[in-house]
Amino acid sequence: MGGETDGHGIDGGDGAGRPAPDDLRWMRHAFALADRAEREFDEIPVGAVIVGADGTRLGEGWNRNIVDQDPTAHAEIVAMRAAGRTLGNHRLVGSTLYVTLEPCAMCAMALVHARVARLVYGAADPKTGACGSVFDLVADPRHNHRVDVVGGVLGEEAGRRLTNYFRAKRGRPPVP
Numbered sequence: 001m002g003g004e005t006d007g008h009g010i011d012g013g014d015g016a017g018r019p020a021p022d023d024l025r026w027m028r029h030a031f032a033l034a035d036r037a038e039r040e041f042d043e044i045p046v047g048a049v050i051v052g053a054d055g056t057r058l059g060e061g062w063n064r065n066i067v068d069q070d071p072t073a074h075a076e077i078v079a080m081r082a083a084g085r086t087l088g089n090h091r092l093v094g095s096t097l098y099v100t101l102e103p104c105a106m107c108a109m110a111l112v113h114a115r116v117a118r119l120v121y122g123a124a125d126p127k128t129g130a131c132g133s134v135f136d137l138v139a140d141p142r143h144n145h146r147v148d149v150v151g152g153v154l155g156e157e158a159g160r161r162l163t164n165y166f167r168a169k170r171g172r173p174p175v176p
């Protein structure tokens, strides 16, 4: 599977941070959710889906900041709220969250609060990423829960999608 990741990746450092067989499939699903954010709502195209330990989909979402007038409505938060309703529990123990862009500090702390077991993200975010790029909140030993992280899964495609979204906003042609 190593060939499916790229230089965006960070490793959990303890051997846990490896892609699993279903990671690509769920990341592609997250891409489809991101596409909906852009196409249907003109939101920044970030998509997220949460899968339980048994492989069932618990919740999903995409950025809804503008449409919901909600500064906290990042894709990860929307997906975690849905998963909490599905489980009837504010703790999402044993779950994996897939998201197309490395989570920010708000979302990273929500992952810790929710006891999410594993995070798989696509593109790294060198400006605000809080899962290894700028901050590393999900692995900080001072927290009472740590999240295993696999970064850079389909990361090149994830990064290109976001780059082209912002290029299109400025009237510039897409990069191939």
Ligand SMILES: [Zn+2]
Binding pocket: 074, 076, 103, 104, 105, 106, 107, 108
């Ligand atoms: Zn966020």
